[in-house]
Amino acid sequence: MALVQQSSPHARNARPTSRVMLWVILAAIPGLIAQTLFFGWGNLINVVWCIALALASEAAILKLRGKPISFFLKDNTAAVTGLLLGLSLPQFAPWWVSAIAVISAIVVAKQLYGGLGSNPFNPAMVGYALALISFPVAMTTNWAGAATLWGGAPGLVETLTTIFSGSQTTIDAWTMATPLDEYKHKIATHTAAEVLQHPTFGDLVARGWEWVNLAFLAGGLLLIWLRIITWHIPVAFLAAIVVMSLAFGSNADLYAPLQLHLLAGGTMLGAFFIATDPVSAATSHQGKLIYGAGIGVLVYLIRTWGNYPDAIAFSVLLMNFAVPFIDHYTPPRTYGHHKARRGVPSKSGG
Amino acid sequence: MTQLWDFSGGVHPSENKQQSTSRPIRQAGMPEHLVLPLQQHIGEPAEVMVQVGERVLKGQKIADVTTGMGVPVHASTSGVIEAIELRPVPHPSGMSDWCVVLKPDGEDQWCHLEPISDYHKLDRETVLTLIREAGIAGMGGAGFPTDIKLRPPRDRKVETLILNGAECEPYITADDMTMRKHATEVVNGLKVMAWILRPSRCVVGIEDNKPEAIAAMREAVQGTQIEIAVIPTKYPSGGEKQLVQILTGLEVPSGGIPADIGVMCQNVGTAMAVSRAIFEGKPLISRIVTVTGKAVREPGNFEILVGTPVSYLLESGGLQEDQLNRLVLGGPMMGYTLTTDAIPLVKTSNCIIAATADELPAPPPEQPCIRCSQCAEACPMELLPQQLFWYSKASEFEKAEHLNLFDCIECGACSYVCPSSIPLVQYYRYAKDEIRKQRAEQLKSDHARERFEARQARLEREQQEKELRRKERAKAAAEAQAQKQAEAEQSVAEGEATDERAAKAALVQQALERKKAKAAQAAEPAPAAVEQPDIETLEKQLMQAETKLSTMQGMLDEARAQQADNVEKLERAVAKNHDRVERAREALAEARGQMANNTSDASSE
Numbered sequence: 001m002a003l004v005q006q007s008s009p010h011a012r013n014a015r016p017t018s019r020v021m022l023w024v025i026l027a028a029i030p031g032l033i034a035q036t037l038f039f040g041w042g043n044l045i046n047v048v049w050c051i052a053l054a055l056a057s058e059a060a061i062l063k064l065r066g067k068p069i070s071f072f073l074k075d076n077t078a079a080v081t082g083l084l085l086g087l088s089l090p091q092f093a094p095w096w097v098s099a100i101a102v103i104s105a106i107v108v109a110k111q112l113y114g115g116l117g118s119n120p121f122n123p124a125m126v127g128y129a130l131a132l133i134s135f136p137v138a139m140t141t142n143w144a145g146a147a148t149l150w151g152g153a154p155g156l157v158e159t160l161t162t163i164f165s166g167s168q169t170t171i172d173a174w175t176m177a178t179p180l181d182e183y184k185h186k187i188a189t190h191t192a193a194e195v196l197q198h199p200t201f202g203d204l205v206a207r208g209w210e211w212v213n214l215a216f217l218a219g220g221l222l223l224i225w226l227r228i229i230t231w232h233i234p235v236a237f238l239a240a241i242v243v244m245s246l247a248f249g250s251n252a253d254l255y256a257p258l259q260l261h262l263l264a265g266g267t268m269l270g271a272f273f274i275a276t277d278p279v280s281a282a283t284s285h286q287g288k289l290i291y292g293a294g295i296g297v298l299v300y301l302i303r304t305w306g307n308y309p310d311a312i313a314f315s316v317l318l319m320n321f322a323v324p325f326i327d328h329y330t331p332p333r334t335y336g337h338h339k340a341r342r343g344v345p346s347k348s349g350g
Numbered sequence: 351m352t353q354l355w356d357f358s359g360g361v362h363p364s365e366n367k368q369q370s371t372s373r374p375i376r377q378a379g380m381p382e383h384l385v386l387p388l389q390q391h392i393g394e395p396a397e398v399m400v401q402v403g404e405r406v407l408k409g410q411k412i413a414d415v416t417t418g419m420g421v422p423v424h425a426s427t428s429g430v431i432e433a434i435e436l437r438p439v440p441h442p443s444g445m446s447d448w449c450v451v452l453k454p455d456g457e458d459q460w461c462h463l464e465p466i467s468d469y470h471k472l473d474r475e476t477v478l479t480l481i482r483e484a485g486i487a488g489m490g491g492a493g494f495p496t497d498i499k500l501r502p503p504r505d506r507k508v509e510t511l512i513l514n515g516a517e518c519e520p521y522i523t524a525d526d527m528t529m530r531k532h533a534t535e536v537v538n539g540l541k542v543m544a545w546i547l548r549p550s551r552c553v554v555g556i557e558d559n560k561p562e563a564i565a566a567m568r569e570a571v572q573g574t575q576i577e578i579a580v581i582p583t584k585y586p587s588g589g590e591k592q593l594v595q596i597l598t599g600l601e602v603p604s605g606g607i608p609a610d611i612g613v614m615c616q617n618v619g620t621a622m623a624v625s626r627a628i629f630e631g632k633p634l635i636s637r638i639v640t641v642t643g644k645a646v647r648e649p650g651n652f653e654i655l656v657g658t659p660v661s662y663l664l665e666s667g668g669l670q671e672d673q674l675n676r677l678v679l680g681g682p683m684m685g686y687t688l689t690t691d692a693i694p695l696v697k698t699s700n701c702i703i704a705a706t707a708d709e710l711p712a713p714p715p716e717q718p719c720i721r722c723s724q725c726a727e728a729c730p731m732e733l734l735p736q737q738l739f740w741y742s743k744a745s746e747f748e749k750a751e752h753l754n755l756f757d758c759i760e761c762g763a764c765s766y767v768c769p770s771s772i773p774l775v776q777y778y779r780y781a782k783d784e785i786r787k788q789r790a791e792q793l794k795s796d797h798a799r800e801r802f803e804a805r806q807a808r809l810e811r812e813q814q815e816k817e818l819r820r821k822e823r824a825k826a827a828a829e830a831q832a833q834k835q836a837e838a839e840q841s842v843a844e845g846e847a848t849d850e851r852a853a854k855a856a857l858v859q860q861a862l863e864r865k866k867a868k869a870a871q872a873a874e875p876a877p878a879a880v881e882q883p884d885i886e887t888l889e890k891q892l893m894q895a896e897t898k899l900s901t902m903q904g905m906l907d908e909a910r911a912q913q914a915d916n917v918e919k920l921e922r923a924v925a926k927n928h929d930r931v932e933r934a935r936e937a938l939a940e941a942r943g944q945m946a947n948n949t950s951d952a953s954s955e
Contacts, residue, residue, distance in 0.1 A: 116720060
């Protein structure tokens, strides 16, 4: 009788990492559908292209590192990184911009730091920030305007050729500054009412963008309901934006109004899908609140007084830096203890 | 309605309890041999009181703990002691321990029993002694001697007595079935314990997935002040700390016991054993054990005699050996796997799971931790399992301890939910063991250092005393010398005295004194005679010390150049050698001086 020897617990009921990641991908689909409906094929093509590249570069570097390839590819984490980049890059970003973003995300930000679980920075946001700094024109002029403006978006073939051939001429008609960009630059010389005349804002908040953001919000709520993420980071993130906006930017003639902060740009995608990357986020509930709020504050600061119209990537990366610090000072109070043990153990032990 | 509190975290594993509750409790019967380990509880092992070949009666004490904490062991049936030997015992390590092997004679003849109908008439100490003599130790898990537990420290009055009937682990139904079938006995035992402790509140905590047990217990407590608290099913609600929190809202302080906050938990099985010990006079020789798992055809609960081999019980449950893949003693969350079924069931054994390969499958390979925090959400102690894992794996034990590693109760909730299938509890056990080992080693090296320092101090003191004695001797010699010279001068001066009688008297006096001084010198080891040959030895010693010093100096220089970590040690050694050289030099100089004196003495006389 050869009995199995195993350390307890013997029962397990875990959702494997691969399934967790699959749920993240599924939860992002409403947002992707909204993007495709309102802005054409661009995001979908980007998503497919980025996921393919992410998997290929992950496989290549795993091989170089002598790691089991299929074991790690099956965890779906590279696919999620590709997905997040595909969802956040401009619709008509040239293929090589996406490629550089994806490869630097997977190879540099993830694998060179030790692979899954060891990266201090959010890989997708490293790729995005690198592309934004290196190719500012390609990253700011290739945003699609809402399709409803023109009664339809460019076709699949047209979008594909634009992205992969690099010819920008045909697509120029379809591009437009993002609502946040438009508001930020016009408000210096116009009143709020004048700025909002621009077609990019539409009838509600920001044509198309509001639905995309609401779709990502719905997907995010699904993730919370499935207990894949906790509410702490997104709620703190959004609350910080609300507080900052109410405290400093209530004058719409000077600053973008609150609804634009919440429903234009990458706010919801950032709050529920990007900032919640567990590897690079803070650990405890309290830490997550601080981390999320920090991102929200930075997003508002950079959007309002910085050089960039949106700032999810920079804010997330800046708060990634702060995570070890936050973690040291926000452990939960353990059962049976009067208070949490903050800081690091003193050298004298004890 | 009893007010309930929630504890943080927790998981909801599949209960798998109905398999073993569908049949009533069966009698396991008499195995061919009973193996009674001498240590079935926390504390000291019991000492054997019988001899091989001796016939014992059922319930007869066969071993007892004479010094230290512990309870006696009794014969589970009448029969002959066949052996007293090392046998594998229930332990995660699969170790062997001393056991009494009893061959039943089939008569099952009880020894003389003294049931007590009205314990109220006895004093509490007598009842506690009866509980101890019945060999009762906590039957929920660790097996802490019950009589000792029932004697909380004087300043710790137990306000709330909790009977733990939560039985939160999947598969196990021993307490559930005990409450269903023996509710009256359980309540009677509880009453005895309440009488001893005089708490202001007495409450039975039962998870809401045991409606029959709840009903039976409700009926049994009719007319008493005992509360039945139905608590939500959530693992590990039956953990002592968690149950205390659920029922009182208080937390057991870290490193403390429930009595510190005026609470005590007792197990359902323990209460029944207390009842039997008092009202029937029977010691703890049987208990109820769950046999379950897909590899047994007829899972259920059995009343077994303590010492019944696992193999015998599995047979009673209808083991399908070809299906058996994993044998777990205890529950699937905290139990441990057995290497063999040839071990006895003891007072603390509550469940045997004979699992098939698909029932408790081997975990998938471990993946990297992505800090998803599922473990932290599940942890009932509000720890950060992901951080503890990280530090344990990296052997950064200081940091793990800082994050309260030792508050981990090893309930397994974190491993249960881990998406990366990391055996987290195993990492914590490893880290705890390493820290304990390090502490023990630290203690040992501290002792060694203290010993060394004490020895060093003693040697130094002896050296100093020697030096002092030698100096005193030298001083005495010098004084004698001075006196002699003074006498000589005096004699010269006195030689001029006119009074002859006086001169004569002085001469006599001088002679006497000289004689006295000589006698004194003789009493002391004659310095000249002894120390003259010593000079050579001293010279040799000095030379040796000097060479040693120079080698040490060389080593130190080298160590300094290489920045080795023994620099400090070498520095000390060099300093010590330096002192030694100095001392040798001094001794030599002194010896030389003395020799010169002695020679001058010799020539002057």
